[in-house]
Amino acid sequence: MLFKDQIAFVRQHIRKNKMRVFMTVLAATIGCAFLIVLASVGFGIQQTMNNEILQDEQVTRIQFYDQNATTEDLDKIKQQDHVKAVLKHTTVHYDVTASLKDRDVYTTNSFYDMKDYQAVKGKLFAGTYPKNDKEVIVGYHFAQGLLNEKERNAISDAELNVKEGEQVDYSKYGYQGDIIGQTISVAFKDQGEEGQTLTETFKVVGVTDKPSYDWQRDTSLIFSDQALPMIEKTFTKTEDNISAEYVIHVDHMENVMPLLKKLKDDGYHVYSVLEQMDQINMFFFVFKAGLIFVGTIAVLISSIGIFNTMTMAVTERTREIGVLKAIGASPKLIQRLFLMESAFIGILGTVLAVILSYIISIIVNITMPLILQAATNEDTFTKQAFVFSVIPWQLVVIAATISIGVAMISGWRPARKATKIDVIQALRQEL
Known part of the structure; x- marks a missing residue:
């Protein structure tokens, strides 16, 4: 029997039992779809988390925690391939308040070598980089964060009276003029027993770029490391009040992990957020495997319908099988027809x-x-790129292999039964 004749034979018998075959196909469709959709949730959540990490510029950074690193160590790291810069980040751990006239804001501080900082950051949102110890860069929302008492009360009232589904418009509060060129007063206050306070004035010369996410608020102050001596004159320098860390900036994300491994092999204490991504991917590998296993159970349940359909097909076609055997059809051919x-x-x-x-x-x-926004009254889910379901081609291949494989296994037993039908008994069966 030619292959096209085998196809015609199968199609003929499918047409005879359209409703039965339809219900069996429906069961197989539901089982396989359940497997794909269930596993797609794992892929979706993983993609969302990876996107959150990859959108952050931290992915091309390596944290260097060795406080006892020498100049020779830093020079050695700078000479490594793919290293853009080794940036020293100093933080003063005191309460910092910036003031402009009757406005003030509680903020954070960072001190950098401005040459290295500019090489890493590139162009600012506005203005220039500090050229001396009396100039400062402010965060994108710094001016908006400068509030007076009247505005703070107005914001409190607005937050109390905001209608459901609406949000307070914070953009109309704060300093509305051009912050660049303004002179601000910055107070560093020690909340410990000594209670020392240092107040200095700085000229705002630049504004950093807008943060990656709408919900992020950047009111920070970024100083040149030339301003550190005036801080150290007032406060005793210890690891508790003035600390420094080094950040290695790599040219591309693909080069981070090889460089990280090399630095660890050299005995340096380093860390990258990409290590966290590896751990996340391992967790989601197990999570997705579990979802696929649960989905496979649905496919196995649908296989019962295929088994019953094929068993009934063999029983109903006993006489046909006998005729095929009588005219010389081999057991392999008969088995192949039912497996097809x-x-x-x-x-x-x-x-x-x-x-x-x-x-x-x-x-x-x-x-x-939309459902989560309605339930939580937060528009974060609609503004951010949350992905709840992703179906990659690998998942389609896995699901198709499982579904078709289970269907073939379900039809194998009835097909084997068909090959064992006795010709004489089959031909004696009444039509």
């Missing part, structure tokens, strides 16, 4: 399941942020 029928059910169910899964995935990604 079960494979058809599996393939058709898988194709429909993949189409249905993509439709469900699109609907979930559109509706879930």
Whole structure:
């Protein structure tokens, strides 16, 4: 029997039992779609978390924690391939308040070598980099954070009276003029027993770029490290009040992990957020495997329907099988015909399941942020790139292999039964 004749034979018998085959295909479709959609949640959450990490400029940074590092150590690191700069970041651990006329803001501070800092950061949102110890760069929201008592009370009232589903417009508060060129007063206050306070004036010469996320507020102050001596004259320098860390900036994310491994092999204490990503990926590998296992159970349940359909097909076609054997059909051919029928059910169910899964995935990604926004009254889920369901081609291949494989296994036993039917008994069966 030619292959096209085998196909025609299978199609003929499928047409005879359209409703039964339809229900069996439907069961296979639901089982396979459940597997894909369930596993797609794991892929979606993983992609969202990875995107959150990758969108942060921290991915090209390596934290260097060796406080006893010498100049020779730093020079050695700077000479490594793919290293853009080794940036020293100094922080004064005191309460810092910046004031402009009757306005003030509680803020954070950082001290850098401005030449290295400019090489890493590039162009500012506005202004220039400090050229001496009396100039400072401010965060993107610094001016907006400069509030007086009247505005603070107005904000408190607005937050108490805000209507459901609405948000307070903070942009209309704060200093509304051009912050560049203004002279601000910065107070460093020790809350310890000594209670020392240092107040100095600085000229604002630059503003940093807008943060990556809308919810982030940057009111920080960034000084040249030339300003450190005036701090150290007032406060005793210890690791508790003035600390420094080194940040290694790498040219590209792909070069971070090889460099990190080399530095660790050389005995340096270093860390990168990409190490965290490796741990996250390992967790999600196990998580997705668990989801696929649970989804496979649904496919196995649907295989019961395929088994019953094929068993009934063999019983109903006993006389046909006897005729085929009588005219010389081999047991392998008969087995192949029934396996082709079960494979058809599996393939058709898988194709429909993949189409249905993509439709469900699109609907979930559109509706879930809206549902969560309505439930929490927060627009974070609609503004940020949250992905709840992702169906990569690898998942489709895994699901298709499992679904079609289970369909073939379900049809194998009935197909084997068909090859063992006695010819004489089959031909005696009444039509």
